[in-house]
Amino acid sequence: MWKVLVTESIHEEGLAILREARDVQLVQKVGLSREDLFAQLQDTDALLTRSGTGIDVPLLEAAPVLKVVGRAGVGVDNVDLPEASRRGVVVINAPTGNTLSAAEQTLALMLGLIRRTPQANASMRRGEWDRKRFMGHQLNGKRLLVLGLGRIGTQVALRCRAFGMDVSAYDPYVSPGKAENLKVQLLPDLADALAMADVITLHVPLTEETRGMLDDRLVRTIKRGAYLINCARGGLVDEEACALALREGRLAGAAFDVYSMEPPGLEHPLLAEDLQDHIVLTPHLGANTYEAQSAVARIAATNLLAALRGEPYEHA
Ligand code: NAD
Ligand code: MLT
Numbered sequence: 001m002w003k004v005l006v007t008e009s010i011h012e013e014g015l016a017i018l019r020e021a022r023d024v025q026l027v028q029k030v031g032l033s034r035e036d037l038f039a040q041l042q043d044t045d046a047l048l049t050r051s052g053t054g055i056d057v058p059l060l061e062a063a064p065v066l067k068v069v070g071r072a073g074v075g076v077d078n079v080d081l082p083e084a085s086r087r088g089v090v091v092i093n094a095p096t097g098n099t100l101s102a103a104e105q106t107l108a109l110m111l112g113l114i115r116r117t118p119q120a121n122a123s124m125r126r127g128e129w130d131r132k133r134f135m136g137h138q139l140n141g142k143r144l145l146v147l148g149l150g151r152i153g154t155q156v157a158l159r160c161r162a163f164g165m166d167v168s169a170y171d172p173y174v175s176p177g178k179a180e181n182l183k184v185q186l187l188p189d190l191a192d193a194l195a196m197a198d199v200i201t202l203h204v205p206l207t208e209e210t211r212g213m214l215d216d217r218l219v220r221t222i223k224r225g226a227y228l229i230n231c232a233r234g235g236l237v238d239e240e241a242c243a244l245a246l247r248e249g250r251l252a253g254a255a256f257d258v259y260s261m262e263p264p265g266l267e268h269p270l271l272a273e274d275l276q277d278h279i280v281l282t283p284h285l286g287a288n289t290y291e292a293q294s295a296v297a298r299i300a301a302t303n304l305l306a307a308l309r310g311e312p313y314e315h316a
Helices: 012-020 034-041 057-061 081-086 099-115 117-125 151-162 176-182 190-196 239-247 273-278 290-308
Strands: 002-006 024-028 046-049 068-071 090-092 143-147 166-170 199-202 226-230 251-256 279-281
Touching (some): 002 012, 002 290, 012 024, 012 290, 034 057, 057 081, 068 290, 081 090, 090 290, 099 117, 099 151, 099 199, 099 226, 099 251, 099 290, 143 151, 143 190, 151 166, 166 190, 239 273, 251 273
Parallel strands (some): 002 046, 068 090, 143 199, 199 226, 226 251, 251 279
């Protein structure tokens, strides 16, 4: 019997797959202290998490028989991948389960941002009726820059084309043929691409290469009056630089679903009171739909079982 430890809320569909497996003893313990987690890990063969459990060196050291780490989601930036592979621990994820939900959340943020929907809602709840204050923009005809034309970036590009946007992308790893099929212009230089776009949306993973990808220098190359959306990962954008760009009017607005520290805490630069007219923030909700959560739980549980049993599984 393999002991599979689940440390975060995973949709019942995924848990049922593990519960029904004859070779699995399922242990679900949400909200464990680090000490209790380490005690549980002593005899754990596979660990299934979302993004809230950091799989670092001390954790891997506390898990002598661990064989598989499963992520019910896409990003595996919460896992120390080199250390896991050094120890022969297989890392699996659910690469396709939340693609559409993350793309739709990006569109929700984009529309809410340029039409100032959260601010208008808050104003009405104060008893106001201020139509003049809430002037926005159309997406139609605006130039969109997608950073990372992978699964989510592609779905965002398709939806934005349907809105009449002129879509370009920066992604050195996709083929020109893919971009051509999508009718997306592939741009080779990030700074030039940022200088041309009206709306910029990030869809790259957080890796050693992309950490701090939009640093202060590059944020300064963004076209004046553009909008920036980060529904990918905290740590990709310098949040202080972004707050400064909003304050100085270089950015017209920004929407963030993800933060370099989660939860970010009230001292976070993007939560400053003077920025709130130009900002939309959500607490990492990109994959929070019933559809995505059931899909990622099912895919992650299936991949985790396959990896434990030495069978083929879906790769990111
Ligand atoms: P993906 O692997 O399909 O696509 C990522 C793309 O980024 C690839 O095309 C890759 O070539 C490109 N890329 C990598 N390095 C790059 C670089 N330096 N510059 C430009 N492009 C680069 O992944 P995906 O499924 O589209 O997901 C992307 C990320 O979105 C995930 O890694 C995750 O962190 C994030 N995500 C967030 C939520 C949320 O809840 N907000 C939900 C799902 C995914
Ligand atoms: C992911 O990487 O899949 C997302 O951040 C969503 C999540 O972990 O819930």
